[in-house]
Amino acid sequence: GNSVTQMEGPVTLSEEAFLTINCTYTATGYPSLFWYVQYPGEGLQLLLKATKADDKGSNKGFEATYRKETTSFHLEKGSVQVSDSAVYFCALSERSGGYQKVTFGTGTKLQVIP
Amino acid sequence: DTAVSQTPKYLVTQMGNDKSIKCEQNLGHDTMYWYKQDSKKFLKIMFSYNNKELIINETVPNRFSPKSPDKAHLNLHINSLELGDSAVYFCASREQRGGVDEQFFGPGTRLTVL
Numbered sequence: 001g002n003s004v005t006q007m008e009g010p011v012t013l014s015e016e017a018f019l020t021i022n023c024t025y026t027a028t029g030y031p032s033l034f035w036y037v038q039y040p041g042e043g044l045q046l047l048l049k050a051t052k053a054d055d056k057g058s059n060k061g062f063e064a065t066y067r068k069e070t071t072s073f074h075l076e077k078g079s080v081q082v083s084d085s086a087v088y089f090c091a092l093s094e095r096s097g098g099y100q101k102v103t104f105g106t107g108t109k110l111q112v113i114p
Numbered sequence: 115d116t117a118v119s120q121t122p123k124y125l126v127t128q129m130g131n132d133k134s135i136k137c138e139q140n141l142g143h144d145t146m147y148w149y150k151q152d153s154k155k156f157l158k159i160m161f162s163y164n165n166k167e168l169i170i171n172e173t174v175p176n177r178f179s180p181k182s183p184d185k186a187h188l189n190l191h192i193n194s195l196e197l198g199d200s201a202v203y204f205c206a207s208r209e210q211r212g213g214v215d216e217q218f219f220g221p222g223t224r225l226t227v228l
Binding site: 032034036038042043044045046049051087089093099100101102104106107109 | 118145154155156157159162164169170204206208215216217218219220221222
């Protein structure tokens with residue numbers, strides 16, 4: 001079956017530091033890949049996505065590139081802010097049994113300190 | 115306008131009770147989900163409905179019974195609540211039109227079983 005593996009957190013960074021959260025996946029076909037963000041006390045919301053190999057998703061200064069050769073979709077940001085403190089989920093979506101099924105990673109908590 | 119809403123936001127109850135959580139989406143999506151998020155933020159899919167039809171039913175105890183009266187609503191009824199049912203339950207709906215594939219999450223229902 002499909003699976004998504006994320007680096008374990010928590011990740012603690014100082015403001016303006018560079019962020020990388022690793023994500024690798026296993027899928028039988030050609031999935032779409034996503035990063036979702038969950039701010040404290042809220043539901044998940046889509047941060048960025050990529051639908052095919054070599055696509056780069058970007059939003060709010062975050063970027064991730066769909067790398068088929070390494071089955072990875074690492075999340076990066078050049079300069080984090082305190083307001084980026086949240087839990088980040090990598091996910092993939094693939095057709096299974098006639099329907100699209102989404103598989104989430106375990107989440108990585110990011111804490112940015114001033 | 116709230117896209118995906120859940121009630122109640124908090125639910126505290128005794129072991130053995132039966133409770134329901136309601137979910138409504140006003141986005142016109144065909145597919146809705148229930149997820150369970152544990153204290154470590156791990157997100158696990160429980161059920162998915164497409165146009166009122168159950169399409170995903172993960173290994174969830176049969177004490178959990180989803181009901182979809184129409185495609186805008188997906189409710190979750192839980193019988194004989196146990197301590198291990200304590201978690202945050204998220205409802206989500208999914209848009210898949212014109213290549214867009216995104217899940218929209220509700221704010222969550224924090225269930226505490228005493």
